[in-house]
Amino acid sequence: MSATAVTALTEVEERHSREAIEAEIVRFEERAQQLQNGAITAEQFRPFRLKHGTYGQRQPGFQMLRVKIAAGVLKPAQLRVLADIADEYSTGRGHLTTRENVQFHFVKLENVGSAMRLLADAGLTTREACGNTVRNVTACPVAGICPGEAFDVTPYALGVSRYLLRHPDFHDLPRKFKIAFSGCENDGDCAVAGIHDVGLIAQVRGNNGTARRGFKVLVGGGLGSLPTEAAVLTDFLPEEELLPTIEAILRVFTETGNRKNKLLARLKYVLRAKGIEEFRRLVAEKRKVSQAPAETFTMPSPIRPSLVTIAPTPLSSVTAETPSDPEYDRWAEHNLMSQRQTGYGAVWIKLPAGTLHSNQMRGLADVLEKNELSGVRIAVNQDLVIPWLPFDRVRAIYDELGALDLATPGARTISDVTGCPGATTCNLGITRSLTLADVLSRELDSYTDPEIQKLRIKISGCPNSCGHHHIADIGFYGNVRKVGERQAPYYQLLLGGRVNADGVRFGRQIMSVPARPIPGIIRELLAFYQADRQAGETFSAWVSRTPDSAIKARLLPLAEVTSATEDLFVDWGDTETYSLKLGRGECVA
Structure with a gap:
C-alpha cells in the first residue's frame, strides 16, 4: 500500500475516534442551544441538523x-441500545426503512445529543443520514449466504461506508447520494442496485x-418524480478500484451537480445533461488524481460466525423428524430459506410496514445470543433476516420468535407490504401510508395462489417514493382529490x-383511487388477473398485455364515488375528517 493510501486510511480512523465523535455531539448540542436562545434561526440550524x-x-x-x-x-448489543432509545426518547418503537435505517419519531431536540452518545458507544451514528450527503450504504440482506451470489459484498459495503462517513469533501453535496451493493443479478436484486446513484453488482x-473479483457499476438511478434506471458505467471494475472510482464519481457530482435548483440536483440529471460517455470521461479524469486507497476488503463479514460447524443436520432430515404443525409449515414456506452453506438457513422476520417495538428488539437480542448467532440484517423491504441458523x-x-410476535408467516409475499411513515409524521405526507400498509398486510394474508403470493405491494404517502412504489407489482402513492367541496384521501x-x-x-x-376501498380494489384486481390470465402467465406479463382501459373498467365500480359516505373522508388510521396539511419538506434541504 502506498504512503498516500496509508495516510488516507489513518485520517479515516481519526475522524471516527470516540473523541472526535464526542466533539461532534457537543457541537450539535451547542448549536441546538443557540437555536433555543435565539442566537441562530431555525433556517440557519436546519442544514446542520439534517447532516446529523x-x-x-x-x-x-x-x-x-x-x-x-x-x-x-x-x-445484539446494538439492538438493545436501539430499544433503550425507543423507550427513553421516542414512542417505544422504531421504523425500519427502505434504506436499511432505523428511525425514531417524536424525539425532543434537547434529547438528541444523549441519544447520539448511546449510539456512538454502540458503534452507530446518525451522521449524514439526512441532508445533501452520502446516505446509508445498503447491501443485499442475504449477502454471504445467497446461493446465487458471486461473493459476499458485506465487507465492501462496510468499507465504503466507513471511508465516506464524515469525509470532509462529501458532506455538502448538490443533493443526496445513495449507494447499494448487490451480490448478483438474479431475479429480485435484493439491493435494487438499478435505482441508485451508484449501484454495485458483484462479478x-x-x-x-x-x-x-470486481463489480458492474451502475450510475444515475433514482425514483421520485422522475424515476430513472441507472446507466452502466462499466461492466467490470476490479475490486481494488472500488474506493478510487466511487470517490471520482462523487467529485464529478460535486463539481457538476445543480446547486441552484435542488429539484434538478440528483446525479441522474447530470447523466441526462452530459450522457454516459462524457460522464465516463469525467470520472476517468478524477480517478487519475484520486487519493483513495486501493483496498480489497479481505476482512470476514461481521455477520458470519467465527467458527461454523461443519455439515450440521440437513433440512431434509430436520423436516422428516419434526412433527406436523400447519402453522409452523405455513411460516417456514416463505420465512425460511436455505443458505449456500449446507445445513444452514436464514429466517425472514416479517414486519408490517417496518415497525419494530422495543420489547421485540431486546427479545430478539436475547434470542440471537442464546443461539450463538452474531447478528441480524435489515432488508430493503423493511423485514429482518437472521442468517447462519443451523436447521x-x-x-x-420459531417458538422463541413467536413469543415476541415476530413469527408472522408470509415474508416476501403479497402480504409483506412496504410502507413509509407518510402523513403520520412526515411534513410531505399526503396520506397515512404506514397504516394502509399494515391494513393490507392483514387483509391479503390468505392468498395461496403461488403467482399472487410472489407479488409485491409498496406504498408511499406522497410522490417522492420513500416506499419504492415505482418498482412494485402493485404500487400506490398518496394524493388528494375534491369530492364535491370536500377533500378526500386518494x-x-x-x-x-x-x-x-x-x-x-x-x-x-393506471388511475387514482380513494384510500378507503383499496383493500377491495386490490382483491378485485387480483380476481381479474386470475380469471383473465393465460396458462402460466405471470401477473407482470398479464399487466403488460392488458390495456389501462380494461383495468380501469374493472376497478371503476369500486373506485368511483357515486354517493360519498363519511368513511370516504377519513384516512386509514385517522379519526378526523381528512384535510391536507403539508409542512415544509426537508427532502431537498
Missing part, C-alpha cells in the same frame, strides 16, 4: 432521528486461470414495476 440525521416532522417540537445501519448489519472474471435449531427459534395506482436480472421497469400509472 435529525429530521423535522409535522408535529411541532418533535424530531425524527434517523440511525444509519451500514449494510443493514445489527449486533467474478477469469484472468489467466485465476478468478478476479436443527429452526423450530426452537392514492395513485401503479402496476407492473420491478427490478430483476433484466433491469428496472417502472410501474405505469
Whole structure:
C-alpha cells in the first residue's frame, strides 16, 4: 500500500475516534442551544441538523432521528441500545426503512445529543443520514449466504461506508447520494442496485486461470418524480478500484451537480445533461488524481460466525423428524430459506410496514445470543433476516420468535407490504401510508395462489417514493382529490414495476383511487388477473398485455364515488375528517 493510501486510511480512523465523535455531539448540542436562545434561526440550524440525521416532522417540537445501519448489519448489543432509545426518547418503537435505517419519531431536540452518545458507544451514528450527503450504504440482506451470489459484498459495503462517513469533501453535496451493493443479478436484486446513484453488482472474471473479483457499476438511478434506471458505467471494475472510482464519481457530482435548483440536483440529471460517455470521461479524469486507497476488503463479514460447524443436520432430515404443525409449515414456506452453506438457513422476520417495538428488539437480542448467532440484517423491504441458523435449531427459534410476535408467516409475499411513515409524521405526507400498509398486510394474508403470493405491494404517502412504489407489482402513492367541496384521501395506482436480472421497469400509472376501498380494489384486481390470465402467465406479463382501459373498467365500480359516505373522508388510521396539511419538506434541504 502506498504512503498516500496509508495516510488516507489513518485520517479515516481519526475522524471516527470516540473523541472526535464526542466533539461532534457537543457541537450539535451547542448549536441546538443557540437555536433555543435565539442566537441562530431555525433556517440557519436546519442544514446542520439534517447532516446529523435529525429530521423535522409535522408535529411541532418533535424530531425524527434517523440511525444509519451500514449494510443493514445489527449486533445484539446494538439492538438493545436501539430499544433503550425507543423507550427513553421516542414512542417505544422504531421504523425500519427502505434504506436499511432505523428511525425514531417524536424525539425532543434537547434529547438528541444523549441519544447520539448511546449510539456512538454502540458503534452507530446518525451522521449524514439526512441532508445533501452520502446516505446509508445498503447491501443485499442475504449477502454471504445467497446461493446465487458471486461473493459476499458485506465487507465492501462496510468499507465504503466507513471511508465516506464524515469525509470532509462529501458532506455538502448538490443533493443526496445513495449507494447499494448487490451480490448478483438474479431475479429480485435484493439491493435494487438499478435505482441508485451508484449501484454495485458483484462479478467474478477469469484472468489467466485465476478468478478476479470486481463489480458492474451502475450510475444515475433514482425514483421520485422522475424515476430513472441507472446507466452502466462499466461492466467490470476490479475490486481494488472500488474506493478510487466511487470517490471520482462523487467529485464529478460535486463539481457538476445543480446547486441552484435542488429539484434538478440528483446525479441522474447530470447523466441526462452530459450522457454516459462524457460522464465516463469525467470520472476517468478524477480517478487519475484520486487519493483513495486501493483496498480489497479481505476482512470476514461481521455477520458470519467465527467458527461454523461443519455439515450440521440437513433440512431434509430436520423436516422428516419434526412433527406436523400447519402453522409452523405455513411460516417456514416463505420465512425460511436455505443458505449456500449446507445445513444452514436464514429466517425472514416479517414486519408490517417496518415497525419494530422495543420489547421485540431486546427479545430478539436475547434470542440471537442464546443461539450463538452474531447478528441480524435489515432488508430493503423493511423485514429482518437472521442468517447462519443451523436447521436443527429452526423450530426452537420459531417458538422463541413467536413469543415476541415476530413469527408472522408470509415474508416476501403479497402480504409483506412496504410502507413509509407518510402523513403520520412526515411534513410531505399526503396520506397515512404506514397504516394502509399494515391494513393490507392483514387483509391479503390468505392468498395461496403461488403467482399472487410472489407479488409485491409498496406504498408511499406522497410522490417522492420513500416506499419504492415505482418498482412494485402493485404500487400506490398518496394524493388528494375534491369530492364535491370536500377533500378526500386518494392514492395513485401503479402496476407492473420491478427490478430483476433484466433491469428496472417502472410501474405505469393506471388511475387514482380513494384510500378507503383499496383493500377491495386490490382483491378485485387480483380476481381479474386470475380469471383473465393465460396458462402460466405471470401477473407482470398479464399487466403488460392488458390495456389501462380494461383495468380501469374493472376497478371503476369500486373506485368511483357515486354517493360519498363519511368513511370516504377519513384516512386509514385517522379519526378526523381528512384535510391536507403539508409542512415544509426537508427532502431537498
